Amino acid sequence: MEQILRNLFLFLSKNKNMTKAAKKYGLRFGASRFVAGESLDMAAAAIADLNRKGLSVTIDYLGEFIDNEQEANEMADQCIEAIRMIFRKNLDSQLSLKLTSMGMDISEQVVMNNMRRILEEAKIHRVFVTLDMEDFPRCQPTLDVFKNLKAEYNELGTVIQAYLYRTEKDIEELNAYNPNLRLVKGAYKEPREIAFPEKIDVDDNFKKIIKKHLLNGNYTAVATHDDKIIDYTKSLVKEQGISHDQFEFQMLFGIRNEKQLELVKEGYKVRVYVPYGTDWYGYFMRRLAERPANIAFVLKGLFKK
């Protein structure tokens, strides 16, 4: 049953009509548990609150799979606004974005122009930028953009997904760039030809790449809510004498809030991924797919305005 629900939510996450309707009608169905708000001001307030609690942040203006150049340019403008806000309010926050929101599906020229505009601003204001990883067809294009831009902009990172068979090789190849990588399990629906279908294999591969990337001497963001992976990372760094400056834990806004604070208390760096904006639908569906028990929030949300 859980697998059926998971597939259903992942299928729904790519529905364009629902995405449009969601933008029009605003945050609904309990989505505000996972999304800081629709405006940059609301996101700023959420970041300030998290910072006060000792948590670092990466902010994400929601949007993905954009096929219109003007919209992609506007998305980039919003990212620039977010960078300026982080600087102006002196917040402890990085920026995360999806390349399909910057025009990667439109043309190389559009995505590179938008990324250069953002990274120039990020350089001036010293804000680190992470390229989120999307579905499999966008994996190689995302890594290509990353490699291209990393030569010009040092404060740039990307994401590697443990569920893909290709991942270990990617970690090895990327080592030449000494990259700051966020390592995750992977959130999209991928066929068994390219991704481990069993959770246990994904978890094993996750541990393998955490170890490899850390032992290569690179900065590692372990992005998970899974206690087993968190405990594995803690033991590994202790055993290998890896400094707390070389890694951090990352979690999503609204998920395991108490665990986030517990890790801070234990002396670990923790960064919270804070999404905001009107394009919340796809992001929300993926959070439901990760934990169909969250459906209770949807049901409650149905009875709210």
Ligand code: FDA
């Ligand atoms: P797992 O799914 O095994 O969950 C472990 C436990 O965590 C669950 O038992 C539950 O207690 C809790 N939990 C997990 N998800 C929950 C949810 N939605 N609601 C409530 N509780 C939940 N993916 C991707 O493909 N590209 C990307 O760029 C990113 N970026 C990213 C950034 C950050 C900061 C995080 C934390 C995650 C991502 N992801 C991502 C998502 C990632 O791939 C993965 O889908 C989720 O993190 C869920 O996997 P876990 O590692 O948490 O383990």
